[in-house]
Amino acid sequence: MSKLTLIIFYFVNYIIIGLGFLSFAQNYIPGNTYIDATGYVEYRAGNLPIVISSPHGGYLEPASIPDRNCTGCVTIRDSFTQEVTRGVDNAILAETGCYPHVIxxxxxxxxFDANRDVGDAANGDPTVIQSWNNYHNFIDAAKAQIIQDYGTGTFYDMHGHGHTIQRIELGYLLTSAELQQTDNYLNTNTAAQDNSIRTLSNSNQQNLTLAQLLRGTSSFGDIIANRGFHAVPSSFDPAPQGTEPYFAxxxxxxRHGSSDNTSQINAIQIELNSNLRFNSTNRDAVIDSLALSMIDFHTQHYDSQFTNQYCAVLNNTEIKPAKNTSLYPNPSQDNISILTDKTIISYSIYDVSGKLIVTDFYENSTINIxxxxxGLYFLTIQSQDDHKETLRFVKAP
Structure with a gap:
C-alpha cells in the first residue's frame, strides 16, 4: 500500500469504529433480526447467556468486493456451518422459549474472514472493514447484555474442519501439546492458564479445575459425547495424539473469551467434522445435541436454575423492562420496591419453572419477599394503562 492509501485505510477504519460504538449503544429487542449497514452481517438479538457466532458459513460473493489475497489466506467456506448455527438457535428457542444471541x-x-484480525479479514476493502467492525460490535453488544442480565455466559464460535479423523474438535486456545500434558500441568502451569474459559475455571458451581472443565465428566466434550458424538477433548478422548490435526x-x-482473566464471557470454538455437516440426518442430530449441550453446560457450571422452562413466564410480556422501571434493592432478603414513573395496579411473582407463586394488588410501596x-424469580407488573413488564430479581440468603 502507498502512504496515502494507508492513511485513508486507517481514517476510514477509525470512522467505522466510531459508528460501531454508536451501534453498540442502541437497544436490541430479543428475537428481532438486525442487518448491518453493509448488508453482510446479521444479528439475531437474544436474552440468554449464550452467544453463537458463524464466521465462515456465508454464501454471498458480490463482484464489487475483491477476493482476499493475503499471504496464507484461507478462502474455503465452512460448508453448512451457517445452517447448523441457525438450527441450534431454533432448537434452543424451542427448548427454552428464549433466544440465544446469534451473529x-x-x-x-x-x-471476508470474520475470524481474523481486520488486516487479514478485510484485505483493505472499506466495505469489509465496516462489516468486520459491525460483526464484532454485535458480539460485544451481546456480551454486554449478558453481563448486565446474568453476569456471565459462553460464546461459541461455529466452524467446520476437513480432518480425516471424524470427531468434533473443541478449541480452548490450548495446543495439542498442552492437552497431552497431565491434569496437574493444566491446572498449575502458567502457559496453560492462558485459555478461553479462564474465568469459568476460577469460579464455577461445582468448583471444578481447568482440567475437569476441559475433559472431565462434566466437560462440554463429555456432554456432547454422552449424546452420541465423538469430541476432543473429553474424558473419552482427552487430547489429540502425536501429530493428529486439531484446531485449538x-x-x-x-478476543471474545476470558483468556485475559478479566472478561466474564468464556469461549469455546466448535469444529464440526464433515460427516456431521454434509449428511442432513447427521446434521439435524448434531444440531439438537449442540443445543441441549449448551443448555446443560450452562446449567452445570453457571446457574442450576437455568431450566427448560426458564422463559415460560416471559411469554406475552415485555422481556426488557422500560427504561424508567427497575427494582430496588436487588438482590434482597425481605422487601423490594418498584421504581417506575407508571401507576402499578397489580403484580405477580413466578419461579424459574414458570410456576405462579403469588399475585396481588400493588397497594404498598414495597413487596414482601x-x-x-x-433463588431467581420473575416479577410481572401491570400498570394502569394495561401495560405489562417482567423484571428479574434474586431472593438473597
Whole structure:
C-alpha cells in the first residue's frame, strides 16, 4: 500500500469504529433480526447467556468486493456451518422459549474472514472493514447484555474442519501439546492458564479445575459425547495424539473469551467434522445435541436454575423492562420496591419453572419477599394503562 492509501485505510477504519460504538449503544429487542449497514452481517438479538457466532458459513460473493489475497489466506467456506448455527438457535428457542444471541457473516470467506484480525479479514476493502467492525460490535453488544442480565455466559464460535479423523474438535486456545500434558500441568502451569474459559475455571458451581472443565465428566466434550458424538477433548478422548490435526481456537475465541482473566464471557470454538455437516440426518442430530449441550453446560457450571422452562413466564410480556422501571434493592432478603414513573395496579411473582407463586394488588410501596426461598424469580407488573413488564430479581440468603 502507498502512504496515502494507508492513511485513508486507517481514517476510514477509525470512522467505522466510531459508528460501531454508536451501534453498540442502541437497544436490541430479543428475537428481532438486525442487518448491518453493509448488508453482510446479521444479528439475531437474544436474552440468554449464550452467544453463537458463524464466521465462515456465508454464501454471498458480490463482484464489487475483491477476493482476499493475503499471504496464507484461507478462502474455503465452512460448508453448512451457517445452517447448523441457525438450527441450534431454533432448537434452543424451542427448548427454552428464549433466544440465544446469534451473529452470522453472510459473505463468503473468500471475501471476508470474520475470524481474523481486520488486516487479514478485510484485505483493505472499506466495505469489509465496516462489516468486520459491525460483526464484532454485535458480539460485544451481546456480551454486554449478558453481563448486565446474568453476569456471565459462553460464546461459541461455529466452524467446520476437513480432518480425516471424524470427531468434533473443541478449541480452548490450548495446543495439542498442552492437552497431552497431565491434569496437574493444566491446572498449575502458567502457559496453560492462558485459555478461553479462564474465568469459568476460577469460579464455577461445582468448583471444578481447568482440567475437569476441559475433559472431565462434566466437560462440554463429555456432554456432547454422552449424546452420541465423538469430541476432543473429553474424558473419552482427552487430547489429540502425536501429530493428529486439531484446531485449538482462533481470533474470535481469544478476543471474545476470558483468556485475559478479566472478561466474564468464556469461549469455546466448535469444529464440526464433515460427516456431521454434509449428511442432513447427521446434521439435524448434531444440531439438537449442540443445543441441549449448551443448555446443560450452562446449567452445570453457571446457574442450576437455568431450566427448560426458564422463559415460560416471559411469554406475552415485555422481556426488557422500560427504561424508567427497575427494582430496588436487588438482590434482597425481605422487601423490594418498584421504581417506575407508571401507576402499578397489580403484580405477580413466578419461579424459574414458570410456576405462579403469588399475585396481588400493588397497594404498598414495597413487596414482601421474605417468605420466598433463595433463588431467581420473575416479577410481572401491570400498570394502569394495561401495560405489562417482567423484571428479574434474586431472593438473597
Amino acid at each position: 452470522i457473516n453472510l459473505l463468503h470467506r473468500k471475501k 481456537g482462533g481470533y474470535n475465541t481469544r 421474605s417468605q420466598l426461598t433463595i
